[in-house]
Amino acid sequence: MSETANATETEGEPTSEKLVELAKRRGYFFQSSGSYGGVGGFYTFGPQGAALKGNVEDAWRDRFAVAEGNMEIDAPTIMPEPVFEASGHLEGFDDMLVECPDCGESHRADHVVEDDTEYEDAESLPIPEVEEVIAEYELVCPSCGAGLAGQAVEAFNLMFATNIGPGDSQPGYLRPETAQGIFVEFPRLKEYARNQLPFGVTQIGRAYRNEISPRRSIIRTREFTQAELEYFVDPETDEPDLERVENVEVALYPASEQQTDDGEVIETTVGAAVEEGVIGDPWVAYFLGVAKPWYESVGVDMDRFRFRQHLSGERAHYAADCWDAESEIDGNWIELAGFAYRSDYDLSKHAEHSGDRFTVFRQYDEPKTVERATVDPDMSYLGPEFGGDAQTVVSELEALAGRDRAAFEGDAVEIDLEGETREIPVEKTGFAVEEETIAGEHVTPHVVEPSFGVDRLVYTVLHHAYREDEVDGEERTYLELPPEVAPTFVGVFPLQNDADLEAQADEIVDDLREAGLSVSYDDSGNIGRRYRRQDEVGTPFCVTVDYETIEEDQTTVTVRERDTTAQKRLSVDELAETLTAIREGDLAFDEL
Numbered sequence: 001m002s003e004t005a006n007a008t009e010t011e012g013e014p015t016s017e018k019l020v021e022l023a024k025r026r027g028y029f030f031q032s033s034g035s036y037g038g039v040g041g042f043y044t045f046g047p048q049g050a051a052l053k054g055n056v057e058d059a060w061r062d063r064f065a066v067a068e069g070n071m072e073i074d075a076p077t078i079m080p081e082p083v084f085e086a087s088g089h090l091e092g093f094d095d096m097l098v099e100c101p102d103c104g105e106s107h108r109a110d111h112v113v114e115d116d117t118e119y120e121d122a123e124s125l126p127i128p129e130v131e132e133v134i135a136e137y138e139l140v141c142p143s144c145g146a147g148l149a150g151q152a153v154e155a156f157n158l159m160f161a162t163n164i165g166p167g168d169s170q171p172g173y174l175r176p177e178t179a180q181g182i183f184v185e186f187p188r189l190k191e192y193a194r195n196q197l198p199f200g201v202t203q204i205g206r207a208y209r210n211e212i213s214p215r216r217s218i219i220r221t222r223e224f225t226q227a228e229l230e231y232f233v234d235p236e237t238d239e240p241d242l243e244r245v246e247n248v249e250v251a252l253y254p255a256s257e258q259q260t261d262d263g264e265v266i267e268t269t270v271g272a273a274v275e276e277g278v279i280g281d282p283w284v285a286y287f288l289g290v291a292k293p294w295y296e297s298v299g300v301d302m303d304r305f306r307f308r309q310h311l312s313g314e315r316a317h318y319a320a321d322c323w324d325a326e327s328e329i330d331g332n333w334i335e336l337a338g339f340a341y342r343s344d345y346d347l348s349k350h351a352e353h354s355g356d357r358f359t360v361f362r363q364y365d366e367p368k369t370v371e372r373a374t375v376d377p378d379m380s381y382l383g384p385e386f387g388g389d390a391q392t393v394v395s396e397l398e399a400l401a402g403r404d405r406a407a408f409e410g411d412a413v414e415i416d417l418e419g420e421t422r423e424i425p426v427e428k429t430g431f432a433v434e435e436e437t438i439a440g441e442h443v444t445p446h447v448v449e450p451s452f453g454v455d456r457l458v459y460t461v462l463h464h465a466y467r468e469d470e471v472d473g474e475e476r477t478y479l480e481l482p483p484e485v486a487p488t489f490v491g492v493f494p495l496q497n498d499a500d501l502e503a504q505a506d507e508i509v510d511d512l513r514e515a516g517l518s519v520s521y522d523d524s525g526n527i528g529r530r531y532r533r534q535d536e537v538g539t540p541f542c543v544t545v546d547y548e549t550i551e552e553d554q555t556t557v558t559v560r561e562r563d564t565t566a567q568k569r570l571s572v573d574e575l576a577e578t579l580t581a582i583r584e585g586d587l588a589f590d591e592l
């Protein structure tokens with residue numbers, strides 16, 4: 001999809017620029033391998049970024065694996081070629097590439113079209129049409145301004161290829177999504193679920209896409225982290241428990257609204273959206289309802305968040321319905337996650353290509369009596385008589401009996417043998433209809449997939465938390481991160497370089513760490529500068545140990561809150577307990 005759906009691309013808006021600078025300076029994220037000049041699309045999360053990302057992943061695991069009762073697996077990132085033949089990635093996981101004839105820069109042709117025309121869904125256009133649009137609108141290279149008309153647009157496969165073992169006899173690919181690692185293990189995973197649908201399998205891990213033009217720092221990279229849930233359901237019998245999410249308020253931007261000039265985002269509840277048919281699939285609705293409060297809890301600003309339905313051309317052909325979670329960044333909407341109903345497409349493909357069983361046995365409430373059409377399984381006499389291998393004749397007739405009993409009502413049945421039509425007298429086929437009692441049947445589960453990008457979410461959380469204000473006549477930058485995800489919960493400072501103050505501060509650090517809080521100790525520079533440093537990385541509280549603390553009858557410290565900069569004196573003895581209660585949301589700083 002387009003990153004800029006319904007908004008204009010305004011790369012390098014102030015907040016993003018300042019955030020990227022802060023991220024590098026304070027250890028959130030920066031371009032990798034900088035000593036060697038860096039390479040586009042690869043980023044390293046520094047100490048703060050790795051901690052924030054880890055907290056977001058833990059929060060995702062708590063909500064989508066643990067709280068939902070789903071399993072979690074950890075599959076390899078390299079998989080052999082047949083997996084991607086089956087999944088369709090080898091054949092069709094392409095983006096449209098156009099190269100600038102002047103500067104040689106590569107661009108995504110659909111993005112070039114979307115950025116400078118009214119087309120919103122250029123990805124779904126056939127290549128020749130994209131070439132025509134580029135010529136018709138006289139579109140130019142975003143890097144150097146040279147005209148792109150007449151340049152060939154090519155399909156470029158996004159998978160990174162490798163060889164497994166020496167030589168090139170076993171090609172493999174770095175997975176472009178974590179999902180395939182779950183699908184291919186379905187025959188084993190269903191056993192861990194005791195062959196009972198519905199069940200869900202999650203995975204948090206790296207995915208790799210050789211993006212044509214990685215951009216906007218960690219929003220589009222070539223190596224990124226996904227958190228995916230594959231939820232396997234019986235399409236005929238399973239239904240989500242919508243009551244659990246029906247009152248969740250959501251901002252929805254359905255396809256129908258996107259197609260009109262004055263289309264609007266609809267503010268409604270999940271329950272009402274299902275009832276009114278705005279969200280077609282109840283499973284997708286359920287996961288949108290779970291996701292919205294979760295996004296809010298990790299710090300996404302709900303005034304800058306919506307669910308956008310895919311336009312029909314944007315959807316994979318097998319996907320019955322698909323919605324994206326989107327966040328607004330400097331006037332652009334970016335995709336944070338996709339929620340798709342993928343039908344039985346993935347499991348059927350892997351069954352077909354691997355020959356393994358990707359079904360679950362659906363037990364009926366009561367055994368059922370069914371009629372089954374059979375033919376004589378021993379028709380060895382038919383082989384020579386009808387010119388063909390007897391086994392082939394039998395299986396052709398069996399297949400026909402299974403799907404078209406009426407074919408056996410006349411005097412003779414017609415089957416195709418090696419391209420020739422043969423007539424076989426019905427009485428020679430041994431055709432019969434038998435009654436059979438069956439306890440259930442094998443069904444291929446359907447898949448509902450919430451697929452989250454972690455890096456884009458980390459970027460959004462930082463962007464939405466970015467604040468500037470003035471404290472004591474000085475400009476200040478701070479990140480209003482929720483305590484649940486902030487890399488450090490509390491900074492501890494001795495007021496001055498004094499052995500007694502430092503010893504007391506060390507003791508407090510130990511106490512707080514023992515209570516499970518993440519603590520940063522800082523004794524360099526004046527107190528004001530130390531506060532600024534913690535503000536900039538989003539540390540919710542700072543504790544200062546001063547001379548009052550170490551006076552015998554005055555064992556208190558100053559605790560300062562990041563957002564308001566309000567300060568209170570708290571007893572050292574109760575510090576760990578009080579801060580833990582705040583961290584858990586049981587107490588507010590202004591109640592102290």
Ligand SMILES: Nc1ncnc2c1ncn2[C@@H]1O[C@H](COP(=O)(O)OP(=O)(O)OP(=O)(O)O)[C@@H](O)[C@H]1O
Binds near residue numbers: 209222338455
């Ligand atoms: N190159 C990338 N860099 C960072 N995150 C990505 C990248 N590609 C996909 N993701 C994340 O993985 C999630 C699920 O992947 P999905 O295949 O649905 O993305 P997509 O629709 O191909 O994304 P886009 O259209 O932006 O390329 C996305 O919502 C996004 O958060």
